[in-house]
Amino acid sequence: MAEQTYNWSAIAKNPKFIELHHKKTAFLFGWWIFSTIYYFLLPLGAAFAPGLFKIQILGRINFGYLFALSQFFVSWGLAMYYAHVANKDFDRLTRELVNELQ
Amino acid sequence: MKRLLVAIGCVLSLSFAAYAEPAKAPASPDAKPAVAAPAAAPAAAPAVDAAKAAAPAKASIDYSKMKANPKVTIPIFLAIIGATMAVVVWSAKQTKSASDFYTAGGGITGTQNGWAIAGDYMSAASFLGISGLISLYGYDGFMYSVGWLVAYITVLLIVAEPCRNAGKYTLGDILSFRTSPKPVRAIAALSTVTVTTFYLTAQMVGAGKLMMLLMGIPYKTAIIGVGILMVGYVVFGGMTATTWVQIIKAGLLMTGATVLAILVSIKSGFSPIQFFEDIATNQNIIDHVKLLPIYLKESAAGTATADAGQRFLEPGLFLTNPLDQISLGMALVLGTAGMPHILMRFFTVPTAQAARKSVIVAMFIIGSFYILTTLLGFGAALHLSPQAVSKVGKGGNMAAMMLAQALGGEISPFIGDLLLAFLAAVAFATILAVVSGLVLAASAAIAHDIYVNVIKDGHASQSEQVFAARATSFAVGAMGIIIGIAAENQNVAHLVALAFAVAASGNLPVVVMSLFWKKFNTAGVCAGLVVGTLSAIGIVMISPNMTYPDKVADAAKMAYTKLEKEITDGKVKPEAMEKTLKTIEAKKLEESKNRGGTSFLGLAKPIFPLKNPGIVSIPLGFIAAILAALAFPSKKAEDMWDEIYVRQNTGLGMAKAIDH
Numbered sequence: 183m184a185e186q187t188y189n190w191s192a193i194a195k196n197p198k199f200i201e202l203h204h205k206k207t208a209f210l211f212g213w214w215i216f217s218t219i220y221y222f223l224l225p226l227g228a229a230f231a232p233g234l235f236k237i238q239i240l241g242r243i244n245f246g247y248l249f250a251l252s253q254f255f256v257s258w259g260l261a262m263y264y265a266h267v268a269n270k271d272f273d274r275l276t277r278e279l280v281n282e283l284q
Numbered sequence: 285m286k287r288l289l290v291a292i293g294c295v296l297s298l299s300f301a302a303y304a305e306p307a308k309a310p311a312s313p314d315a316k317p318a319v320a321a322p323a324a325a326p327a328a329a330p331a332v333d334a335a336k337a338a339a340p341a342k343a344s345i346d347y348s349k350m351k352a353n354p355k356v357t358i359p360i361f362l363a364i365i366g367a368t369m370a371v372v373v374w375s376a377k378q379t380k381s382a383s384d385f386y387t388a389g390g391g392i393t394g395t396q397n398g399w400a401i402a403g404d405y406m407s408a409a410s411f412l413g414i415s416g417l418i419s420l421y422g423y424d425g426f427m428y429s430v431g432w433l434v435a436y437i438t439v440l441l442i443v444a445e446p447c448r449n450a451g452k453y454t455l456g457d458i459l460s461f462r463t464s465p466k467p468v469r470a471i472a473a474l475s476t477v478t479v480t481t482f483y484l485t486a487q488m489v490g491a492g493k494l495m496m497l498l499m500g501i502p503y504k505t506a507i508i509g510v511g512i513l514m515v516g517y518v519v520f521g522g523m524t525a526t527t528w529v530q531i532i533k534a535g536l537l538m539t540g541a542t543v544l545a546i547l548v549s550i551k552s553g554f555s556p557i558q559f560f561e562d563i564a565t566n567q568n569i570i571d572h573v574k575l576l577p578i579y580l581k582e583s584a585a586g587t588a589t590a591d592a593g594q595r596f597l598e599p600g601l602f603l604t605n606p607l608d609q610i611s612l613g614m615a616l617v618l619g620t621a622g623m624p625h626i627l628m629r630f631f632t633v634p635t636a637q638a639a640r641k642s643v644i645v646a647m648f649i650i651g652s653f654y655i656l657t658t659l660l661g662f663g664a665a666l667h668l669s670p671q672a673v674s675k676v677g678k679g680g681n682m683a684a685m686m687l688a689q690a691l692g693g694e695i696s697p698f699i700g701d702l703l704l705a706f707l708a709a710v711a712f713a714t715i716l717a718v719v720s721g722l723v724l725a726a727s728a729a730i731a732h733d734i735y736v737n738v739i740k741d742g743h744a745s746q747s748e749q750v751f752a753a754r755a756t757s758f759a760v761g762a763m764g765i766i767i768g769i770a771a772e773n774q775n776v777a778h779l780v781a782l783a784f785a786v787a788a789s790g791n792l793p794v795v796v797m798s799l800f801w802k803k804f805n806t807a808g809v810c811a812g813l814v815v816g817t818l819s820a821i822g823i824v825m826i827s828p829n830m831t832y833p834d835k836v837a838d839a840a841k842m843a844y845t846k847l848e849k850e851i852t853d854g855k856v857k858p859e860a861m862e863k864t865l866k867t868i869e870a871k872k873l874e875e876s877k878n879r880g881g882t883s884f885l886g887l888a889k890p891i892f893p894l895k896n897p898g899i900v901s902i903p904l905g906f907i908a909a910i911l912a913a914l915a916f917p918s919k920k921a922e923d924m925w926d927e928i929y930v931r932q933n934t935g936l937g938m939a940k941a942i943d944h
Contacts, residue, residue, distance in 0.1 A: 188936055190927035202933060210441045217441075218617060221434040224427060225613055228599035229606030236590060236598050241557035242564045246423060246599055253430045254651045257437055261644045264440065268640060276934050283936070 188283070198282065202275040209267060217260055224250060352498055352708060353701035360705045364536075364713050365513070368529050372517055375524035382736075382749035385522035386453040386728050387631040392527055394638035398645025401629050403530030405432070405620075405646070406537055406653055407718045408490055408711050409780060414654070415687075416680025418661020419673045420572075421602035422563075422595075425661055428603065429654040431613045433647065435620035440643040443621045446799045446932035448630045448639035454725075455624050455791060456733035459798050462924035463806040469733040475813050476624040476729035478821075479786050480722045481767070483623075486779040487722070488768030491715040497677065498685065498708045507768040510712075514719045515761030518727070519754050523632055526720045533713040534649060540707050541656040544684065547691040548663030563662055564593035568669035576601055596665070608894045612781060615898035619784030622791030625725035636935050660684050667691065685711075723764060727756035778829040778895065782820065785898045789905035790816030797909055799932055805921035808913030816905025823897035828890040833881030836874065844871040 193199055228235055228246065235246030375388075383389050392400070410432060417425030451457040456472040488507060495506035517525045552559035563569060573579050573592040578601055582588035590598060603609050620626060630639045664673055664683035668690055676682045688707045693700025731752040736744045744752070794812040797804040824830075847868050850856050856864050882888055892900075931937055 188927075188930070190930050193930045193934075193936070194926035199930065199933070203929070206933065214438065214441045217434065217437040221431065221617065222610065222613060224430060225603070225606055225609040228427060228603070229609065232599060236594075238594075242560035242594065242597060243557065244597060247426070247560075247597060250423075250427050250430055251655070254433060254655060257434055257647060258651060260437060261440055261647050265640060265644055269637075273637065280934060280936065 193279075193283065196279065196282075198275060198279045202272065202279065205275070206272055209264075213260060213264065217257065220256055221253060224253060352500075352704055356698070356701045357499065357705040357708060360702075360709045361712065364532075364709045367532060368513075368517065368525075368713070368716070371528040371532070372521040372525045375521040375528065378524055379520075379522045380750070381746045382453070382732070382753060384524070385750055385753045386628070386724070386732065388523040388527055390632060390634050392632040394633055394641030395645050396527065396531060397629060397633050397638065397642035399534045399649065400527045400530040400632075401626065401642060401646035402649035402653070403532075403534030403537075403714075403717050404625060404629065404721045405650055406534065406714065407487065408494060408714045409486075410654075410657070411537060411541075411714060412494070412681045412684055412711065413679065415657045415661040415664065415684040416673065416677065416682070417602060418658060419664035419668075419683040420670050420680040421576075422569075422573075422662070422665070423597050423599050424602035426658050427599060429657060431616040432620075433651045433654055435616045435618075436643055436647045436650065438617055438621045439626065440640065440647070443627070443795060443799070444630050444639045444643050445636040447627055447795075448633065448636045449932045449935045450799065450928060451627075451631055453628070453631055453732050454728045455627055455795070456729065456737070458627075459794060459809050460737075461798065461928050462921045463798075463809055463918075466738050468806060468809050469737050471810055471813050473729035473733040475786070475790050475817055476733075477726050478817060479624060479783050479791070480726040480729075482779045482783040482786065484719060484722045484726070484764050485767050485771055486776045486783070487715060487719050488764055489771050489774070489776045491712075491719070492768060492772065494681075494711055494715070497682065498711070503772055504769055507765055510715060510719065511761060511765035511768065513716055514723060514764070515758055517716070517720045518723045518757040518761065522753070523724060526717070526724050527632065529713070529720060530717040533710065533717040536706075536710045536713060538649065538653060540688075540703075540710050541653060541660065543703070544663075544688055544691065544707075545656045545659040548659045548667070548687070551663075551667065551691075559659075559662070559666075560597065563666050564591075564597060566593060566666055566669075568671060569593055569596050569665055572596075572665075572670040573601070578604060605894070607899065608896055611894050611896035611899035614902055615781065615785040615788045615896055617788075618792045618902060619786075619788035619898075622787035622795060623784070624729065624787075624791070625721045627795075628721075628725050628728060660687060663687055663691075719764065723757055723760050726760045727753060730760070731756040775831075778824065781896055782824050782829075785820040785824070785896060785901060786817050788898055789820040789901035790814075793902075793906045793909045797913070799928070801913075802922055802925040802929075803917065804909075804913050805916065805918035807916035807918070808909045811912030812905055812909025815908035816901060819904045820897045820901040823892050823901055825885055826887060826891040827895055827897065828893070829895055830883045830885070830887075830890065832883050832887070832889060833878035834888055837876075837878040837881075840871040840875040840878070844868045844875075847871075 227249065235244060235249070237245045239245055239248060378389070379385050381389070410429070414425055414429045417428060419425070447458055450461060454472070455476055456469040459472050460468045488510070491510045492503040492507045495501045495510070496503050499506075501509070517529055521528075549559070552562055570592040573596050574583075579588060579592065579595060588595070595601070629642070633639050633642055661680075661683060664680075664687040668683070668686055670680075673680045673683045673686065676686060685704055685707055688703035689700040691700075692703035731749070735752045735756070736742060736749055740748075790813045793816060794804075794809045797808060797812070844867075847856075847864055851861075851864065883890075927937075
């Protein structure tokens with residue numbers, strides 16, 4: 183396995199890398215915190231706002247059921263959104279950076 | 285090699301056919317009252333005493349007995365074992381280097397890996413346990429399943445891509461990058477083996493109990509059968525075979541769940557509103573809820589606001605302690621991303637993009653599966669009755685199986701038998717796939733981290749590495765069989781939760797900080813792993829998960845007092861009198877034996893009030909890792925930060941997909 187040696191600290195100071203790094207950190211941790219809070223609203227809500235969870239919305243289907251179901255769609259939506267941003271922005275920046283180095 | 289494998293396959297298939305013979309005797313609840321599949325229940329499901337005491341199900345057909353038809357079951361089992369054997373023979377030819385063995389040469393595509401991750405994750409516990417919980421406790425069972433999917437957001441956003449770019453085969457690879465490799469690898473391997481042993485034990489015991497219940501195979505035989513197949517897959521086929529077994533199983537499981545969900549939906553005219561109306565107005569469900577202790581308490585306190593049927597669709601029937609819930613949620617959300625066998629799957633794909641794609645594919649499969657489980661669980665409550673479900677399997681573990689036979693049986697008895705046999709075979713394949721992945725993760729940690737990199741200083745030829753990998757897989761598999769047999773009578777349900785808690789408290793903090801914190805170093809890794817792992821285990825030892833003899837004594841006393849009251853009230857029929865008196869005697873003996881005793885650690889009562897340690901041990905793991913890293917700064921680790929950070933973000937300098 184022939185491995186090219188890189189000047190890592192120079193790459194780390196490359197403006198393209200810094201841009202990539204900032205964008206990624208903000209996106210990944212921001213949305214991770216959002217999804218975590220959204221998830222914990224479910225056990226917290228079930229325990230501390232049972233009245234809200236009992237409100238019947240569609241026939242016998244109550245808010246609690248729809249909220250639990252929404253967790254799946256929010257997770258899927260977030261995954262798709264991330265894939266979209268990563269394919270469009272992060273991968274493009276990474277490609278440009280790698281091309282610049284070669 | 286090929287002929288040898290075929291021969292082994294034939295012998296195993298024949299022996300399974302032979303073992304399956306006793307299945308002619310129906311695995312009815314009367315014949316085997318002690319049988320339960322504790323490990324297949326995701327949480328230690330409390331016995332539903334109230335439900336058991338309830339009036340017999342009023343369903344017009346008697347669904348309370350489940351029996352597998354061996355004429356249908358055996359061919360389906362043989363077909364699945366045969367298909368996976370063919371995969372092993374094929375992949376054994378491709379497995380030449382260590383990279384082939386651990387990561388299938390990095391040549392799995394994103395979609396394939398996504399199916400394999402899903403296959404790895406949808407264990408028999410999720411499949412049977414969650415549909416069972418829903419059938420007994422309604423809404424709470426569904427709520428329980430949500431965390432298992434949300435956990436993948438952490439995997440997707442935080443660990444999947446950087447791990448693919450920074451690692452090679454194991455957790456130790458990621459952690460040892462800018463630290464002192466020997467101590468870090470040794471301790472990472474130890475942590476991997478700990479987590480996988482907990483998970484493996486739970487799966488093995490669950491497997492044995494499940495096969496016993498489904499097919500009437502004796503427990504030990506089932507464990508040995510599962511163990512031999514698992515060792516065969518891993519030793520001969522490595523990651524390629526393991527991956528394909530997981531893919532096959534995930535496909536079968538989704539097919540089975542979809543068919544069953546459609547059968548349930550037909551009954552309510554494909555209308556969710558009608559489906560929920562049917563549940564809320566079902567007399568069996570209403571009777572069942574009215575006898576649940578929590579509902580009795582609510583009624584007595586005047587806080588029961590809804591009718592009993594509607595109450596089944598509301599939270600709080602099973603998950604009654606919010607703090608415990610949050611603690612479990614933390615362990616799931618953070619632990620999944622620290623599970624060694626999940627991390628390992630990201631090394632099987634060629635690029636970070638493929639790693640990302642595989643998590644997204646896995647999320648769609650796992651999410652759809654859990655939504656289908658709602659239909660199965662509520663469907664079982666509606667069309668079978670919770671009473672019938674809890675009668676056959678403790679914690680409702682047989683709900684999905686019974687539903688398959690009952691709904692299929694309404695079309696024709698043969699279809700019912702076929703669906704039941706199909707689901708039983710899927711459950712079996714599920715266990716095989718999950719345990720194979722675990723054996724591979726544990727043996728990679730021992731062979732790659734400890735043998736190759738610590739003992740041999742990284743100087744081992746490909747053939748030596750492959751030999752070490754095969755030898756350790758064999759040893760780990762053999763250990764799994766022995767532990768599985770030894771733990772037959774242990775309640776292992778809490779081990780799955782413990783595995784996630786250890787992964788979340790020990791592995792995840794050090795992985796995250798290795799990837800994202802410049803000042804992280806050897807001391808931080810060691811302290812984080814040790815403190816996180818030990819605190820999770822230690823807290824469980826002093827938690828209510830352990831057996832406290834006084835509690836056992838109290839339960840025994842309650843049981844015989846109730847029976848004695850039944851006798852004085854004249855509720856016991858004369859023909860059942862002898863049996864009842866015997867039970868009373870046995871319970872009295874149990875009380876006197878246990879009264880005043882102490883738990884394994886000499887405690888009379890649990891010190892820690894929660895079943896899930898995560899809420900305390902996860903912060904402890906993080907704090908230990910941070911403090912140790914700050915207390916013992918390392919210049920080398922800081923100097924190498926740029927390298928690991930650039931590598932994980934760009935994939936530069938990454939090992940080629942196939943490095944031989």
